[in-house]
Amino acid sequence: MTEQRQLKLGVSIRALGYHAGGWRHPGVPADGAMDFAHFLNVARIAEAAKLDMLFLADGLGIRQKDQPAGSLCRSNQNAELEPITLLSALAALTSRIGLVATASTTYNEPYHLARKFGSLDHISKGRAGWNLVTSWSDAEAFNFGRDHQMAYDDRYERAMEFAEVATGLWDSWEADAFRHDKASGVFYDPDKLHTLDHRGKHFAVRGPLSVARTPQGRPVIVQAGASEQGRDIAARFADVVFSAEQNLASARDYYASVKGRLPAHGRRAGELLILPGLVPIVGATRAEAQAKHDELQELIDPLVGLAGIYGNFGDLSGYPLDGPVPEPQDPKLRSRAAVMFRLAQEKGYSIRQLYQAVASGRGHRTVIGTPADIADTMADWVEQKAADGFNIIPTHLPVGLEDFVRLVLPELRRRGLFRDDYEATTFRGNLGLPEPRNRHVAAREGGVPLSA
Amino acid sequence: MTEQRQLKLGVSIRALGYHAGGWRHPGVPADGAMDFAHFLNVARIAEAAKLDMLFLADGLGIRQKDQPAGSLCRSNQNAELEPITLLSALAALTSRIGLVATASTTYNEPYHLARKFGSLDHISKGRAGWNLVTSWSDAEAFNFGRDHQMAYDDRYERAMEFAEVATGLWDSWEADAFRHDKASGVFYDPDKLHTLDHRGKHFAVRGPLSVARTPQGRPVIVQAGASEQGRDIAARFADVVFSAEQNLASARDYYASVKGRLPAHGRRAGELLILPGLVPIVGATRAEAQAKHDELQELIDPLVGLAGIYGNFGDLSGYPLDGPVPEPQDPKLRSRAAVMFRLAQEKGYSIRQLYQAVASGRGHRTVIGTPADIADTMADWVEQKAADGFNIIPTHLPVGLEDFVRLVLPELRRRGLFRDDYEATTFRGNLGLPEPRNRHVAAREGGVPLSA
Numbered sequence: 001m002t003e004q005r006q007l008k009l010g011v012s013i014r015a016l017g018y019h020a021g022g023w024r025h026p027g028v029p030a031d032g033a034m035d036f037a038h039f040l041n042v043a044r045i046a047e048a049a050k051l052d053m054l055f056l057a058d059g060l061g062i063r064q065k066d067q068p069a070g071s072l073c074r075s076n077q078n079a080e081l082e083p084i085t086l087l088s089a090l091a092a093l094t095s096r097i098g099l100v101a102t103a104s105t106t107y108n109e110p111y112h113l114a115r116k117f118g119s120l121d122h123i124s125k126g127r128a129g130w131n132l133v134t135s136w137s138d139a140e141a142f143n144f145g146r147d148h149q150m151a152y153d154d155r156y157e158r159a160m161e162f163a164e165v166a167t168g169l170w171d172s173w174e175a176d177a178f179r180h181d182k183a184s185g186v187f188y189d190p191d192k193l194h195t196l197d198h199r200g201k202h203f204a205v206r207g208p209l210s211v212a213r214t215p216q217g218r219p220v221i222v223q224a225g226a227s228e229q230g231r232d233i234a235a236r237f238a239d240v241v242f243s244a245e246q247n248l249a250s251a252r253d254y255y256a257s258v259k260g261r262l263p264a265h266g267r268r269a270g271e272l273l274i275l276p277g278l279v280p281i282v283g284a285t286r287a288e289a290q291a292k293h294d295e296l297q298e299l300i301d302p303l304v305g306l307a308g309i310y311g312n313f314g315d316l317s318g319y320p321l322d323g324p325v326p327e328p329q330d331p332k333l334r335s336r337a338a339v340m341f342r343l344a345q346e347k348g349y350s351i352r353q354l355y356q357a358v359a360s361g362r363g364h365r366t367v368i369g370t371p372a373d374i375a376d377t378m379a380d381w382v383e384q385k386a387a388d389g390f391n392i393i394p395t396h397l398p399v400g401l402e403d404f405v406r407l408v409l410p411e412l413r414r415r416g417l418f419r420d421d422y423e424a425t426t427f428r429g430n431l432g433l434p435e436p437r438n439r440h441v442a443a444r445e446g447g448v449p450l451s452a
Numbered sequence: 453m454t455e456q457r458q459l460k461l462g463v464s465i466r467a468l469g470y471h472a473g474g475w476r477h478p479g480v481p482a483d484g485a486m487d488f489a490h491f492l493n494v495a496r497i498a499e500a501a502k503l504d505m506l507f508l509a510d511g512l513g514i515r516q517k518d519q520p521a522g523s524l525c526r527s528n529q530n531a532e533l534e535p536i537t538l539l540s541a542l543a544a545l546t547s548r549i550g551l552v553a554t555a556s557t558t559y560n561e562p563y564h565l566a567r568k569f570g571s572l573d574h575i576s577k578g579r580a581g582w583n584l585v586t587s588w589s590d591a592e593a594f595n596f597g598r599d600h601q602m603a604y605d606d607r608y609e610r611a612m613e614f615a616e617v618a619t620g621l622w623d624s625w626e627a628d629a630f631r632h633d634k635a636s637g638v639f640y641d642p643d644k645l646h647t648l649d650h651r652g653k654h655f656a657v658r659g660p661l662s663v664a665r666t667p668q669g670r671p672v673i674v675q676a677g678a679s680e681q682g683r684d685i686a687a688r689f690a691d692v693v694f695s696a697e698q699n700l701a702s703a704r705d706y707y708a709s710v711k712g713r714l715p716a717h718g719r720r721a722g723e724l725l726i727l728p729g730l731v732p733i734v735g736a737t738r739a740e741a742q743a744k745h746d747e748l749q750e751l752i753d754p755l756v757g758l759a760g761i762y763g764n765f766g767d768l769s770g771y772p773l774d775g776p777v778p779e780p781q782d783p784k785l786r787s788r789a790a791v792m793f794r795l796a797q798e799k800g801y802s803i804r805q806l807y808q809a810v811a812s813g814r815g816h817r818t819v820i821g822t823p824a825d826i827a828d829t830m831a832d833w834v835e836q837k838a839a840d841g842f843n844i845i846p847t848h849l850p851v852g853l854e855d856f857v858r859l860v861l862p863e864l865r866r867r868g869l870f871r872d873d874y875e876a877t878t879f880r881g882n883l884g885l886p887e888p889r890n891r892h893v894a895a896r897e898g899g900v901p902l903s904a
């Protein structure tokens with residue numbers, strides 16, 4: 001009973017790509033992170049390929065410390081374009097691809113955020129998405145009047161209330177509220193405008209939102225957070241989950257866990273799509289793919305590589321890079337250090353090999369192989385109920401995306417696993433998701449909260 | 453000694469235009485306030501006309517109350533697009549016009565704002581501007597966790613510190629900080645990145661900003677606020693002041709007052725441009741112009757008109773519209789009510805005539821006349837040191853702007869008062885303003901703070 005299901009595919013980007021050495025690759029415009037033309041190029045490649053979404057990760061500041069000394073100025077994630085501003089400009093020059101920006105519930109106000117994403121949904125004619133995150137670094141707290149970040153549980157409590165307020169604001173206007181009747185002078189029907197009057201622990205927001213109901217009802221909500229709290233927010237509010245899963249077994253568990261939470265919120269399994277990240281390194285042959293990976297790994301500057309394991313091992317810049325990994329001494333270092341040390345011993349990794357292993361994929365599943373290898377993994381995960389599709393994470397831009405589009409997509413299409421053209425004009429429509437009903441209409445007319 | 457000086461001209465827009473009856477005019481797309489195509493049309497008209505800037509006013513919520521009852525649903529200022537999002541999309545489809553968004557220092561965080569306007573400056577290749585306002589309504593406070601707005605002096609104190617932080621963040625990176633050296637692996641020169649470490653009364657912001665120095669050095673800063681505090685912020689930080697002046701004498705006083713404050717901040721008079729708002733109602737003849745004005749005034753819905761004087765006169769909806777204006781009774785009503793009542797008596801205004809007089813111009817100078825009449829006023833104000841140009845405020849869009857461009861601009865060009873083409877590629881360049889030097893470069897190299 002292998003029901004043929006098409007994959008949903010996004011591309012997750014940030015600056016010049018995710019791989020720590022990627023910016024040094026000859027095909028990467030090293031000044032691209034501040035250059036609109038670079039992102040426009042990537043967006044056009046993704047849209048020509050009929051991908052569902054362009055997904056922009058984000059952080060509110062420069063997160064890394066300069067440890068070991070001299071490492072920070074060798075990393076490319078320090079100056080970039082703000083995602084909402086960037087997506088709005090891209091909205092003007094694209095027509096079908098979904099546009100998702102990451103925005104933190106910890107450092108934003110729901111009124112501003114609902115207004116900006118609502119505007120983006122109008123400007124893009126129904127292609128906006130919000131990746132709801134809670135942020136995780138002190139470096140971001142420092143830019144917003146705090147000496148350290150808010151406690152984990154407080155962040156998630158605030159996030160839940162934030163999502164309540166934002167979705168409430170997006171229901172301020174009913175879809176047919178505006179009459180625009182020049183003859184009678186009536187601009188809108190007052191019965192179809194609703195004031196939120198929210199007063200909670202973290203927010204007091206009266207509303208209504210000064211943005212009309214959006215083309216998608218509300219922007220698509222993406223959630224990226226793996227904890228219990230993250231899963232609960234996803235089950236209640238998200239249309240899409242972006243997860244980081246390294247292997248099939250844990251991805252299946254995660255999939256079942258999140259989908260299993262939907263009925264408690266009156267939702268069906270098909271109303272939430274789970275898209276794990278996937279880093280493809282593709283070549284015509286496996287040897288070619290491996291060579292591409294090796295080339296990237298060699299481009300990791302040793303100081304940047306060491307910065308990637310600093311949090312677990314401390315400063316190893318005094319040790320020979322091709323020598324053995326010293327046992328972590330500092331008791332303050334996290335328990336993950338012990339796991340990594342055991343891995344290094346088992347595999348006989350040098351320091352260089354250890355940081356290379358850590359840098360590759362950054363927590364996401366990496367598949368190095370032929371188009372068939374990568375398509376096999378994708379098909380397998382979908383069939384085994386571990387994924388509804390993937391958020392493709394190119395190592396370096398635009399090259400990693402071009403490789404995926406040129407090599408892997410034809411293979412997926414040959415198998416009937418990916419679309420030839422967009423089915424709909426809105427992001428939600430292409431994802432095959434129902435449009436949320438306005439809560440006030442539902443309260444008046446009854447029926448299910450979603451309209452298909 | 454009439455030195456020929458060219459005017460700087462912006463166009464200030466919001467939704468469908470400023471006139472309370474404008475949306476009912478046959479030439480106005482009544483659904484335009486949520487429609488990107490409407491704003492793109494306006495931006496293209498303004499750019500084809502070589503105007504300096506498209507200026508977007510803003511408010512953080514629906515400011516009016518429904519008083520008298522039934523008035524709010526007849527007003528068009530209730531649902532619109534958020535200005536930064538909108539300008540970013542417009543940036544992608546324009547190439548020379550300056551793009552200014554209003555953003556409040558009272559309800560924003562400087563890190564977010566510096567990042568968004570910095571990104572807009574990059575995306576637009578040097579055409580971003582920020583209209584710094586402090587906001588003024590309780591309705592906005594209600595959307596941000598407050599029961600009433602912050603006290604006036606606190607708002608301005610916060611605004612001054614906000615501008616310090618934002619300009620400090622925009623100096624985080626020196627212009628030549630990025631090496632992008634693939635061979636050596638050095639992405640930026642660490643000596644050219646500066647951490648702000650601001651700790652003040654209203655804000656603690658470490659920085660640095662994760663946006664590279666922008667094409668204009670920093671976005672153009674516009675200030676709109678007439679009080680002593682507003683003038684001080686303008687003198688210290690602004691490149692442009694947008695003022696509301698009804699007559700030449702007070703405009704001259706204001707001009708002298710603001711320009712006179714510049715030397716205390718080491719700035720010359722030419723480094724700040726003062727652009728009063730001007731509402732042109734233009735016709736081939738004076739009679740035609742007057743007829744256009746009358747047509748608009750007649751389009752004001754009586755309830756909307758009464759809402760415009762509610763704050764001073766209370767609810768007059770029970771009185772005959774064409775009868776006399778009753779004397780304001782409520783002692784709580786502001787002293788401005790007494791002034792308006794005296795005006796109504798002197799001119800023999802009916803209630804309808806009073807609200808029409810108040811609605812027209814909304815505090816700005818309105819000129820009803822031929823192209824020559826309007827050009828005369830403009831030339832006179834510039835010659836008499838009351839203005840460096842104007843922010844044109846169309847009554848209704850796009851019609852009011854089209855009229856100005858078609859009728860008044862040729863007259864200004866005939867007199868040598870307005871450009872035939874843009875002189876520069878950046879907004880700052882077209883305004884003839886110097887580019888601010890990075891404070892860290894200035895500290896190291898000495899010399900004046902501005903580079904021409």
Ligand SMILES: Cc1cc2nc3c(=O)[nH]c(=O)nc-3n(C[C@H](O)[C@H](O)[C@H](O)COP(=O)(O)O)c2cc1C
Nearest residue numbers: 057058102133134135224225226227230242243244
């Ligand atoms: C796949 C994935 C992508 C994420 N992307 C971002 C991001 O772009 N920016 C961000 O601030 N946090 C991001 N996060 C972090 C989450 O918002 C969250 O703060 C973090 O995962 C801790 O929460 P958790 O324990 O629920 O996972 C991401 C998390 C995951 C799992």
Ligand SMILES: Cc1cc2nc3c(=O)[nH]c(=O)nc-3n(C[C@H](O)[C@H](O)[C@H](O)COP(=O)(O)O)c2cc1C
Nearest residue numbers: 509510554585586587676677678679682694695696
């Ligand atoms: C010409 C002009 C335009 C303004 N535009 C806006 C605006 O778009 N949004 C806003 O919130 N405030 C706007 N303001 C209000 C100012 O920010 C300020 O709050 C108000 O004028 C009170 O300050 P003041 O006493 O210094 O004038 C404007 C003020 C002036 C004079």
